[in-house]
Amino acid sequence: MTLRLPVFGTLVLAVVFFLVTAPVKETPSLFDHAPWLNDPFDTVISFMILLVPLIAALCMPRLLLCRRSEPLPATRIRDLLRGCRVLLAGVGLTLASEWVSVVIGDNRAAWNGATWLQVAVLALLSAATAVVLMGVGRVGVPRPAGPADSGASVDWLVDLLLLARQETRRLGPGRRPALALLAWSEQRCARQVRRHPLWTALVFSAVMGAGVGVNQGLREGYYPQVTVVASALLTVGTFGLLVMAGAYLGLIHGTTPWRGARRRLLDAGVITSAGVLVPFALRYHLWWLVGATNADASLDQLVELLLLSAGVIFAVVLSAESIMGSHSESVQSP
Numbered sequence: 001m002t003l004r005l006p007v008f009g010t011l012v013l014a015v016v017f018f019l020v021t022a023p024v025k026e027t028p029s030l031f032d033h034a035p036w037l038n039d040p041f042d043t044v045i046s047f048m049i050l051l052v053p054l055i056a057a058l059c060m061p062r063l064l065l066c067r068r069s070e071p072l073p074a075t076r077i078r079d080l081l082r083g084c085r086v087l088l089a090g091v092g093l094t095l096a097s098e099w100v101s102v103v104i105g106d107n108r109a110a111w112n113g114a115t116w117l118q119v120a121v122l123a124l125l126s127a128a129t130a131v132v133l134m135g136v137g138r139v140g141v142p143r144p145a146g147p148a149d150s151g152a153s154v155d156w157l158v159d160l161l162l163l164a165r166q167e168t169r170r171l172g173p174g175r176r177p178a179l180a181l182l183a184w185s186e187q188r189c190a191r192q193v194r195r196h197p198l199w200t201a202l203v204f205s206a207v208m209g210a211g212v213g214v215n216q217g218l219r220e221g222y223y224p225q226v227t228v229v230a231s232a233l234l235t236v237g238t239f240g241l242l243v244m245a246g247a248y249l250g251l252i253h254g255t256t257p258w259r260g261a262r263r264r265l266l267d268a269g270v271i272t273s274a275g276v277l278v279p280f281a282l283r284y285h286l287w288w289l290v291g292a293t294n295a296d297a298s299l300d301q302l303v304e305l306l307l308l309s310a311g312v313i314f315a316v317v318l319s320a321e322s323i324m325g326s327h328s329e330s331v332q333s334p
Contacts, residue, residue: 003077006135007063010084013125013132014056017091020121022049033114035101040281044097047277050208051241052090058156058251059083061163079156082249084136088129095126156251157193161186197252198266201242202235209235226299233280233306240273263327268318272310279309 024030025045031037036045062080101107102119161182168178193200213231216222222230246252258266279286283305287293290308292301321327 003066003080003139006132006139007059007080007084009132009135010087011056011059011063013091013128014052014087016128017094017125018049018053018056020125021045021094024118025049030114030118033107033110033112034118035106035108035111035115036098037107037110039284040278041097041101041106043277043281044094047237047241048090048094050212050238051245052087052094054242055083055086055090055245055249058249059087061160062156065159065163065166076159079250081136081139086245086249088133088136091125091129092133095122095129098122099126155253156249157190161190193252195256197246198243200252201246202239205239205242206235208238209233229299229303233276236273237277240270240275240277243270244274259327264318264321267321267326268314271317272314275313276306276310280306 024034036042059080062076062083066076066080099122102122164182165179168175168182171178210231213227213234216230217224217227280302283297283302284294286305286309287297287301290297290301290304292298
């Protein structure tokens, strides 16, 4: 089947990308000599090693539901291919930023044999990514055969629960209590997730951001206030990236679609959450906005820079959508 190799290839690439990138980043004897040691390159790497494995994990339940003995809904195939595109975008963005750092010779004073070993791995990953990208590009996107296959009420959460119910057959005598637990989860937890998808994403992002931030703070000996700022930035950035990816993938179909001013405010907030990572990554070139330099910039000035940038991004996005009349309440779905 033409779908199998591109999807499996993308997931294998995502796993290899994580297994190569994450341990190297945590190994000073290697990463300290990498051309992409500093920002903006390190910011890209830090967030992609969180996003890529997360999206890959979300793809697995739907992939496991694709069986030869059963017809494949067009919606499931389409969403899996979208997941592959998100994974390839994350991996490709990281590899591209690393190549830029090599070309400009960043951190050249620390280059040694470990540097060229990492560049060789980068070349192999880039070649593998190109091959997988061509394979995914050759797969045609199927169209729904009819209303039953439109996928209006089927999303990734539905398929996750469906897979869990199917797998309970392996539990033998424990199947009945497992099914009861799943039924309770579907009625209580899944319903709340559908009613509050943004709060769910925010709580998930806060847990991940706090965990990663505190771990990094302890390992690198940050002051408590630095750890708090790092955790907050990780939370905000993860929230923005997760919501944007989730909207494209259709992870959760909420029960109350937003329109009008509320939707424009939501869009501006989400884009700002992800967009604020850009001025953070480029802060060494933007300190002049808050009257600082690389030599004397403080944590307070970093927060000031991020808040200023967030305000500008939010205002620009909200103004643009308001002028264009995006998500007007008068527009109704057919």
